[in-house]
Amino acid sequence: xxxxLLTRQNRFRDLTVQRNYDIEEDNLRLDDMRLIxxxxxxxxVGYSTLRRYSSAITYLIEYAGNIRxxxxxxxxxxxxxxxxxxxxxxxxxxxxxxxxxxxLHNTTINGHIDTLKSSIEILIDYEYLDERTYRNPxxxxxxxxxxxxxxxxxxxxxxxxxxxxxxxxxYVDLRxxxxxxxxxxxxxxxxxxxxxxxxDIDFDTQTVTLxxxxxxxxxxxxxxxxxxxxxxxxxxxxxxxxxEYVFINIRGHRIQxxxxxxxxxxxxxxxxxxxxxTPHRLxxxxxxxxxxxxxxxxxxxxxxxxxxxxxxMIYLNIQDSHLQEAQEKxxxxxxxxxxxxxxxxxxxRR
Numbered sequence: 010x011x012x013x014l015l016t017r018q019n020r021f022r023d024l025t026v027q028r029n030y031d032i033e034e035d036n037l038r039l040d041d042m043r044l045i046x047x048x049x050x051x052x053x054v055g056y057s058t059l060r061r062y063s064s065a066i067t068y069l070i071e072y073a074g075n076i077r078x079x080x081x082x083x084x085x086x087x088x089x090x091x092x093x094x095x096x097x098x099x100x101x102x103x104x105x106x107x108x109x110x111x112x113l114h115n116t117t118i119n120g121h122i123d124t125l126k127s128s129i130e131i132l133i134d135y136e137y138l139d140e141r142t143y144r145n146p147x148x149x150x151x152x153x154x155x156x157x158x159x160x161x162x163x164x165x166x167x168x169x170x171x172x173x174x175x176x177x178x179x180y181v182d183l184r185x186x187x188x189x190x191x192x193x194x195x196x197x198x199x200x201x202x203x204x205x206x207x208x209d210i211d212f213d214t215q216t217v218t219l220x221x222x223x224x225x226x227x228x229x230x231x232x233x234x235x236x237x238x239x240x241x242x243x244x245x246x247x248x249x250x251x252x253e254y255v256f257i258n259i260r261g262h263r264i265q266x267x268x269x270x271x272x273x274x275x276x277x278x279x280x281x282x283x284x285x286x287t288p289h290r291l292x293x294x295x296x297x298x299x300x301x302x303x304x305x306x307x308x309x310x311x312x313x314x315x316x317x318x319x320x321x322m323i324y325l326n327i328q329d330s331h332l333q334e335a336q337e338k339x340x341x342x343x344x345x346x347x348x349x350x351x352x353x354x355x356x357x358r359r
Contacts, residue, residue: 034137037078039070046128065124083149093118115153122150160323162294163286170280180246184256185272187239192288195230196295196312199266199288205255212237228314296324
């Protein structure tokens with residue numbers, strides 16, 4: 010019986026500690042698949058992607074047990090999808106996170122299925138499974154319909170309430186204010202923001218370069234003088250730590266995205282906002298406002314870092330007030346009005 014010895018490195022704190030592992034290739038199980046996938050992908054993908062592989066396989070193990078990979082059938086997959094859709098509790102592993110509903114969103118389920126499909130492909134690529142005799146069962150599974158939702162931006166009123174509760178005499182609040190300004194202008198993701206280094210900022214050209222991006226393609230984006238003043242103030246405040254990063258915690262280490270999200274949540278609660286402001290809603294707000302102010306959609310696409318223009322097109326869902334104005338001005342009923350006006354002119358001539 011063929012065996013492969015794999016050694017995992019203790020690179021990621023909450024995935025797998027260093028260990029030796031014997032894999033029986035003729036009896037490959039889901040737990041083995043998880044180890045192989047993490048071992049093969051850890052130097053190719055980022056932490057969040059690696060964690061997504063781990064979670065997807067772990068969820069399947071929790072449902073079906075540590076079964077053989079070859080025992081995964083299309084019927085089992087559809088039963089598993091039904092479980093995720095109806096019975097799975099969101100955030101069940103997170104303490105103090107109470108969610109009333111059961112079942113995951115279609116987009117989340119599709120993500121799990123896509124990740125599992127990719128995991129099987131990795132086993133085939135590295136010849137743990139014979140592509141001549143084995144067919145990936147996930148290839149025959151249809152994706153759940155994706156519910157298209159309008160991006161939720163932040164209203165001017167809510168943003169004003171939020172900003173009124175920020176006191177820049179305190180470092181945490183100053184850091185938050187700089188984050189808000191920079192995210193509105195550059196429309197960056199919170200992960201991209203936390204990886205900005207001092208050397209990435211050019212005050213002469215008033216640009217910031219985002220190097221740690223989702224699609225691994227850097228973006229150099231402009232910011233205004235107001236943001237420039239705030240950035241300089243923040244950098245002066247943190248000079249003593251000699252950190253390479255712009256956004257750091259009170260110990261001088263790069264701030265984690267979740268910590269910054271919690272700061273947004275706390276400030277939203279202090280401001281009395283029912284609909285809490287999040288970093289990603291600021292990204293939506295930046296895109297929506299830019300388009301409403303007349304920015305070309307190609308420019309918005311470049312700032313957002315979208316490779317496909319269709320992804321950016323969702324921001325063209327203009328607000329109802331603008332829709333009403335457009336309807337009043339360009340309504341097809343104008344044809345009837347023109348006809349009516351033409352008849353009146355004829356009568357006057359008679």
